[in-house]
Amino acid sequence: MYAIVDIEATGGQPFQDKITEIAIFIHDGQQIVDKYTTLINPQRPIPYFISNLTGITDEMVQEAPKFYEVAKEIVQFTEGKIFVAHNVRFDYSFLKKEFADLGYTFQRKTLCTVRLSRSLIPGLPSYSLGKLCKSIDIELQQRHRAIGDAEATAELFDKLLKINRTAVDGALHTAEPAKELAKEIKTSLLPPHIKKEQVDALPLAPGVYYFYNEQGEVIYVGKSINIRKRIIQHFNIDYKSRKSLDFKNSIADISFELMGNELVALLFESAEIKRMKPFYNRQQRRSVFNTGIFMYEDSNGYKRLTFGSVNKAENVSLTPIIALSNPFKAKGFLFHKVSKYNLCQKLCDLYKTNGACFDYQVHQCQGACIGQESPESYNARVDEAIESFTYEHNSFVIIGRGRHENEKSVVVVDNGIYLGFGFVDETFSAQSLEDFKGAVTRYKDNKDIQQIIRGHIRSKHKDKVIVFD
Template identity: 85%
Template sequence: MYAIIDIETTGSQPAQDKITEIAIFIHDGQQIVDKYSTLINPQRPIPYFITQLTGISDEMVKDAPKFYEVAKEIVEFTEGKVFVAHNVRFDYSFIKKEFADLGYMFQRKTLCTVRLSRSLIPGLPSYSLGKLCKSIDIDLQMRHRAIGDAEATAKLFDKLIKINRPVIDGSYHMADPAEQLKHEIKTSLLPPAIKKEQVDALPTEPGVYYFHNEAGEIIYVGKSKNIRKRIVQHFNIDYKSRKSLDFKNQIADITYELMGNELVALLFESAEIKRMKPHYNRQQRRSVFNTGIFVYEDANGYKRLTFGTVNKADNISMTPLVALSNHYKAKGFLFHKVAKYNLCQKLCDLYKTNGACFDYQVHQCNGACIGKESPEEYNARVDAAIDSITYEHNTFVLVGKGREHGEKSVVVVEHGTYLGFGFVDEYFSAQSIDDFKGAITRYNDNKDIQQIIRGHMRGKHKEKVIVFD
């Protein structure tokens, strides 16, 4: 038995929006045998643009039952049945959230008619409910109302499970609904264009993976210690917003690059995101880091943190401790270090004055700005701040597991600057840092990369660290 469902809502995010209408058509595998529908009072105003789309207004739902008043009926109507919908994760996620708010765990097997349509009627220009119904001559009345869309989905479902398909010898026969639907239920969480066989063929090793749209464009880059497991997690998570559903529905292909270990996968993922700037990657997209945090010692012996343009460094000739995207980010970074390590705003170029800094006036600075605190005491805290943003060693190589047996990965940092990574034979012998430098592909150093390497080294890691003094 199948419960074919459609809902209307106050918006696209289950975490904050509510259901305004639900319709359920029961199909026994042969025909529609029952139906149920009701408006629902969402107990909040319905946005104007939603009313324009659905026609459902605050006035219409004013006297409608609240969700908890119809929850029992929904449970009884769907119990023991497969939850069917067009883009099933949208409807299923909303209903799960409504029940969760009542302290009830709603769980049903699911089936997506978008996936089923793509499988049984390939090659259509669009699989949206409206265009799909038009393509296969299904009369769709009351579009964007739950009762209309649910009835159209039920008619679509009925057509799909009765499609005649060719078998190996060229003859035709009625599709076996039980076997076909059993397969679709197992794969209902996958993006419509992704087949189970593609996911099953993915490696369980560390690497970087790419999601492509139907045009072949890369729309997302990710990394994992176990590529297949991470991608399955992507597909299994509950829908959070319309954007996340659109993202999932755009995935038409998956490719990957094996990296051998998590560190190299992290480094390569960061570089690829900056190079490609995929639409659905928001973190680490910035590729230009023009501002640096620098340290120097003034005439009075105080170590001073400051910020300036990388390569120009505002007349300070030195290598930056860390590179950031702009002066605004750099000032925020220094303010954080001042607060955490009790440093002086004036000696960090954050407060311009000829006398004491503002923090000294409110008893939050020990007075290095006016010579009251000795350079030795103040510099110890500056060194602690520097240690938090620099590597333990100045020049070193991290040697880890390679992509295959007999191979090793090497990550090279020279004079505090990340140079890149590469792969070498397990018998590779190096006498100097230059030998390792000749074995790597060069990549840009930046704040994201530095955080990746520092964080990795501070945790439990299996890489061998070779230090060059």
């Protein structure tokens, strides 16, 4: 038995929007045998653009039952049945969230008519419900109303069942219905373009993976210590917004690069995101780091932090302690360090004055700005602040696992600057830092990379670290 479901809601995000209408058609594998439909009072205003799309207004749902008043009927109608919907994750996620708010775990086997349609009717220009129905002559009435969309999905499902059966005249001979549907039920949460065989072929090893759209463009880059497991998690997670559903549905292919260990996977992922700037990678996309944090000692012996262009640094070391994407980020970074390590705003170029800084006036600064605190006392805290975002050693190499048992990975930092990583045979012998530098592929250094390496060094890693200070 199958429960073919469609819902309408106040928006596209299950974690914040609410259901306004639900329709359920019961199919016994041969025909529609029952149906259930009702408007639902979402207990909040329906946005104008949603009312304009669905035709459901605040007035229409004012006297409608609230979700908890119809929850039992929905459970009874769907219990023991396969939950069928077009883009099943959308409707299923909304119902799971509504029931979770009531303290009930709603769980059903699911079947997606988008995936089933792609499997049984390949080659159509679009598999959106409206265009798909038009392609195969299904009349779709009351579009964007639960009753209309559910009825059209039920008719589509009925056609798919008939297509899947062996034709009497032998002209069409596909898999047995039970086998085909069982396969689609198992894979209903995969993106429509992705086959189970593709996922099964992914390695259970550390590396970087790529998601492509139908045009062959990389739309997402990720990393994991177990590529297959992480990608399955991507596909199984309940979707939280329309954007996450669009992301999942746009994945048409997958590739990967083995990296041997998590550190190298993190470093390569960061570099690839900056190089490709995939649409669905929001973090680490910035690739220009033209503002630096610098340190110098003034004539009174105080260590001073400042920020400025990495290419136009004046009166300070030409090498920044750390590079950030823009002056706004750098200024915010310094304000954080001033607050955390009780530094002086004036001595960090954050407060322009000839006298005491503002923090001294409110007893937050110990008076280095007017010579009241000794340079030795103040500089100790500056060193502590710098240590929080720099490496313990200037030059070092991290040697970790390679992509196979006869290989090692090598990560090189020279004079505080990340040079890159590479892979060497386990018999590789190096006598100097220069030997290791010749074994790596060069990559750009930046704040993201520095955070990755610092975090790894401070973790309970099992890699070998060789220091060349």
